[in-house]
Amino acid sequence: MQLTHRSQGLVALVIVLAILGVTFARPVLLAGGVLIGAWILGAQTQFLATLTRLTEGLVVRQWPERSSLRHGEQTNVRIAVRQEVAVPLSLNIEAGVPTAAVPNRPVTLELEPHEREATHTVSVSWPVTGRHQFEDATVTATDGLFVETVTTGQLPTVTVEPRGPRHIHVGEGGDRFAIASGEHRTGRLGAGLEPAELREYVPGETVSRIDWKATARLAKPYVREYEAESHRRTLFVVDHRSALSMGPPDETKLDYLRDVALAVASSAHQLSDPLGLITVGDRGVTERGSVSASADRYPLIRRRLLELEPTAPGDGPLIQQTRSTRRRTQAWLGRSTTPTDRHQLLGEPSEGDSAFVASLEPFYTAQQRYREPIEEQPLYRALRRELAAETGQLWVVIFTDDSNLEELYEAVTAARSQGHDVLVALTPTVLFEPSGVDQVEHVYDRYHAFEEDRRTFARMHRVTALEVAPRDRLSAVLARGRTKRASQ
Numbered sequence: 001m002q003l004t005h006r007s008q009g010l011v012a013l014v015i016v017l018a019i020l021g022v023t024f025a026r027p028v029l030l031a032g033g034v035l036i037g038a039w040i041l042g043a044q045t046q047f048l049a050t051l052t053r054l055t056e057g058l059v060v061r062q063w064p065e066r067s068s069l070r071h072g073e074q075t076n077v078r079i080a081v082r083q084e085v086a087v088p089l090s091l092n093i094e095a096g097v098p099t100a101a102v103p104n105r106p107v108t109l110e111l112e113p114h115e116r117e118a119t120h121t122v123s124v125s126w127p128v129t130g131r132h133q134f135e136d137a138t139v140t141a142t143d144g145l146f147v148e149t150v151t152t153g154q155l156p157t158v159t160v161e162p163r164g165p166r167h168i169h170v171g172e173g174g175d176r177f178a179i180a181s182g183e184h185r186t187g188r189l190g191a192g193l194e195p196a197e198l199r200e201y202v203p204g205e206t207v208s209r210i211d212w213k214a215t216a217r218l219a220k221p222y223v224r225e226y227e228a229e230s231h232r233r234t235l236f237v238v239d240h241r242s243a244l245s246m247g248p249p250d251e252t253k254l255d256y257l258r259d260v261a262l263a264v265a266s267s268a269h270q271l272s273d274p275l276g277l278i279t280v281g282d283r284g285v286t287e288r289g290s291v292s293a294s295a296d297r298y299p300l301i302r303r304r305l306l307e308l309e310p311t312a313p314g315d316g317p318l319i320q321q322t323r324s325t326r327r328r329t330q331a332w333l334g335r336s337t338t339p340t341d342r343h344q345l346l347g348e349p350s351e352g353d354s355a356f357v358a359s360l361e362p363f364y365t366a367q368q369r370y371r372e373p374i375e376e377q378p379l380y381r382a383l384r385r386e387l388a389a390e391t392g393q394l395w396v397v398i399f400t401d402d403s404n405l406e407e408l409y410e411a412v413t414a415a416r417s418q419g420h421d422v423l424v425a426l427t428p429t430v431l432f433e434p435s436g437v438d439q440v441e442h443v444y445d446r447y448h449a450f451e452e453d454r455r456t457f458a459r460m461h462r463v464t465a466l467e468v469a470p471r472d473r474l475s476a477v478l479a480r481g482r483t484k485r486a487s488q
Helices: 007-022 027-057 212-218 253-272 297-307 324-331 337-346 354-377 378-389 407-415 441-460 471-487
Strands: 058-064 066-068 074-083 090-096 108-111 115-124 130-131 135-142 148-153 155-163 167-171 183-190 194-199 222-231 234-239 275-280 286-293 397-402 423-429 463-470
Touching: 007 027, 027 058, 027 148, 058 090, 058 135, 074 090, 074 108, 090 397, 108 115, 130 297, 130 463, 167 253, 167 471, 212 222, 212 397, 234 253, 234 378, 253 275, 253 297, 253 397, 253 423, 253 463, 275 378, 286 297, 354 378, 378 397, 378 407, 397 407, 407 423, 407 441, 407 471, 423 441, 441 463, 441 471
Parallel strands: 066 155, 234 275, 234 397, 397 423, 423 463
Antiparallel strands: 058 074, 074 115, 090 108, 090 135, 130 155, 135 148, 167 463, 183 222, 194 222, 275 286
């Protein structure tokens, strides 16, 4: 509790009267000082009693109209106060708006003595991404002589996400596709909710397993088996190398992949799927977290995904998707190549070799030339290392683009070879280039080539390959493709 300027003047007057009364031996002055001092103490006691009644019946609410929004957006923040019993105090209430928020005017309201309620709304912008929690509202009460400040109110939170794409297509060849997570059928019998089969009761089994309806119908004891369900252990592998920076501001390849990854992570969290995360930059792994069902893992993964930015090119080898590497990719994916492509890929046999050696040597030589750079690629190396450390079956979800299909093929193959299911979320470079949609016919041909690559991955056993792209650009390209086919 503090004194106002008025009460400070009265206290000063009491002190002066007391000094003068003692100095000049004037009891009247001394008595006057005592009376004023007693009145101040009485006012203080009454103020404290009124303040107690106020805090017992005071309700302060502060809340934003939206709890989730994009970077730089605005939302209204409302503060409301209500007191059960009107008190003779003036109140000033200031909302506990987070420091990172910028209101267009102070988020405060005032109540005159004996007023019971008031509401005030202010527009607030949010220039900083992250999760922001409100602080306690500050209530300043005064009766003109004394001032006291108390804190109260709700503590809502606002999540500010980076600006990013709003119209995302996830699918196959222009058709949308839903990515599932959560409880999944295992093909085994056990505890679950999905009926699988009905069989006769075996003596020695617990009676609680008997299906009494089937037993009454068939006149023999029967047991109902259910298909076992399990939570899918999910490992995210997120590529944020420099190639993922292509695209307009807030609509880069990484922005699109990030939004899809956040959606899949949220679904997995709601269904209690254990989550793990690997993020890969140009120089190698930037974040590694093994698959875990820990309750605090999802917020950490979500925050890390929101913070991801494309890295700068590193010193290590980086295979670009040039014409020659696309030919090699087509060969290793089993796609047809021209005789010239195969000749350049495999080379010529050495003189003096036997026909058998001459036939096989180019293959092994080419394979060796192919394997060495792949082993050094960050995404492939990171996934191999993580899979070696994990036990049990995983759902491996790879978020990347089509700039290095050779490395991606080997990474997918490594996961499949260990019995894991794989989902590849792939962004087509052609739809993110600056002049991409201006030359629609040329873009369609390149998108068609991308779609062939995606289908090649999708045909692999235990692999699902989906495209992640801007919906409007993809629709324009596909419409041009339909027009082109109709005119032929």
